[in-house]
Amino acid sequence: MSASGGTRGRLILVDDEPAVLMTLEAIFAGEPWEVVACASGEAAVEAMGRGVDVLLTDKNLGDINGLELIRRARVIQPDVMPLILTGYASLDTALEAMHLEVFDYLLKPPRDIFDVQRKVRQAFERQAMQRENAALLVRLTEQNRQLERAIQEQRALQAELIQSEKLAGIGTLAAGIAHEVSSPLFGVMGLAEAILDEDDQALVRGYAREIVDYSRSIKEIVQELTRYSRSRGSDGMELVDLARVVEDGVRLVGLATKVPTGAITVEAQGPLPTRGHPNELQQVVVNLVKNAVEAAGDGLSPAPAVQVRAWADASWVWFAVRDNGEGIPEANLDQLFDPFFTTKAPGRGTGLGLNIVYRILTKHQGSVTVHSRLGEGTLFEVRLPREAAAP
Numbered sequence: 589m590s591a592s593g594g595t596r597g598r599l600i601l602v603d604d605e606p607a608v609l610m611t612l613e614a615i616f617a618g619e620p621w622e623v624v625a626c627a628s629g630e631a632a633v634e635a636m637g638r639g640v641d642v643l644l645t646d647k648n649l650g651d652i653n654g655l656e657l658i659r660r661a662r663v664i665q666p667d668v669m670p671l672i673l674t675g676y677a678s679l680d681t682a683l684e685a686m687h688l689e690v691f692d693y694l695l696k697p698p699r700d701i702f703d704v705q706r707k708v709r710q711a712f713e714r715q716a717m718q719r720e721n722a723a724l725l726v727r728l729t730e731q732n733r734q735l736e737r738a739i740q741e742q743r744a745l746q747a748e749l750i751q752s753e754k755l756a757g758i759g760t761l762a763a764g765i766a767h768e769v770s771s772p773l774f775g776v777m778g779l780a781e782a783i784l785d786e787d788d789q790a791l792v793r794g795y796a797r798e799i800v801d802y803s804r805s806i807k808e809i810v811q812e813l814t815r816y817s818r819s820r821g822s823d824g825m826e827l828v829d830l831a832r833v834v835e836d837g838v839r840l841v842g843l844a845t846k847v848p849t850g851a852i853t854v855e856a857q858g859p860l861p862t863r864g865h866p867n868e869l870q871q872v873v874v875n876l877v878k879n880a881v882e883a884a885g886d887g888l889s890p891a892p893a894v895q896v897r898a899w900a901d902a903s904w905v906w907f908a909v910r911d912n913g914e915g916i917p918e919a920n921l922d923q924l925f926d927p928f929f930t931t932k933a934p935g936r937g938t939g940l941g942l943n944i945v946y947r948i949l950t951k952h953q954g955s956v957t958v959h960s961r962l963g964e965g966t967l968f969e970v971r972l973p974r975e976a977a978a979p
């Protein structure tokens with residue numbers, strides 16, 4: 589790139605002695621640049637108006653001083669490379685030339701004419717390098733700006749992600765708490781409804797006592813929420829009979845869902861000792877049995893049937909729920925335990941039941957497996973570490 593607009597570069601030679609000017613022109617005849625020879629300062633000013641890259645000028649011209657010419661060249665082309673030729677070197681000229689950042693200072697007549705040629709070539713080379721550097725700098729600055737923009741976008745995105753993850757966390761927590769509260773509440777409502785139809789004072793009293801128990805567990809869950817920041821460990825676990833937990837859980841579901849009598853069968857030979865939170869283990873039972881009842885009672889199976897069984901082997905206590913519902917499509921099996929996975933109509937399921945089951949069992953060092961085929965019903969199997977002593 590040059591001031592003259594081409595890629596060749598434009599050299600302006602200025603000297604008012606025709607012999608010198610001719611010699612200079614002759615030296616640069618073979619060069620790739622556009623060479624313009626000017627016999628006066630005025631002519632040079634006019635030529636420079638059409639562009640100048642390197643200016644080689646005599647210092648003492650008849651009309652305009654060589655140093656003044658350099659000043660004007662700078663206005664036209666800030667990165668012009670000026671060289672000055674002078675017959676008598678004075679310190680003043682040298683200083684002034686330096687001040688003007690003249691590329692080089694040549695004595696006239698030159699001792700070696702090729703020295704002039706070399707210096708002009710160097711001037712063009714230096715200029716090309718400077719221009720390349722400047723272009724590089726522009727590109728670098730632009731890239732830097734782009735990088736900075738990208739970093740900023742990344743940061744904003746990250747902040748947004750953190751925020752939405754926090755929100756999602758809070759949402760999951762809130763929905764989880766709601767779900768946990770809803771199962772004892774479920775019990776309270778079922779028992780309260782049973783009381784409405786019950787005349788037997790002893791039974792009513794028994795139901796009321798259970799309502800008190802369920803209300804207490806709601807209180808515990810709410811209290812747990814306030815302690816949520818602490819990680820929930822294995823503290824507070826007690827010896828539990830899984831058979832009792834299963835029986836209680838099934839009864840709860842029976843009361844609340846009003847399944848036809850005989851639709852749920854329970855086979856649980858206690859004691860089945862394990863260590864855990866009775867409340868939480870009951871939630872496991874309730875969620876699995878409730879799902880089974882919902883699947884079996886979907887109207888697709890002729891006679892809804894849910895079988896619940898609990899037993900023990902040497903190292904584990906087990907509990908299984910089988911239903912004759914529609915079964916689970918294979919594609920859904922991988923997602924069953926994910927929070928919010930549900931195939932139920934909005935308002936009918938939150939998709940948290942199995943996630944809570946999974947979380948509780950993991951915390952109790954237990955596990956859950958599912959066996960299901962479309963049209964063949966579903967079997968959920970749960971196991972928990974067996975404790976040595978009976979409760």
Ligand SMILES: Nc1ncnc2c1ncn2[C@@H]1O[C@H](COP(=O)(O)OP(=O)(O)OP(=O)(O)O)[C@@H](O)[C@H]1O
Pocket residue numbers: 767875879880883911913914915916924929930931932936937938939940941942943966
């Ligand atoms: N016994 C079952 N038979 C058929 N499908 C089941 C059974 N148990 C679970 N599922 C499927 O797994 C999904 C997730 O169950 P999960 O208990 O987590 O949520 P939900 O029952 O949909 O809602 P919620 O339990 O919160 O009321 C159900 O929507 C259903 O598609």
Ligand SMILES: [Mg+2]
Pocket residue numbers: 875878879937941942
């Ligand atoms: Mg459920």
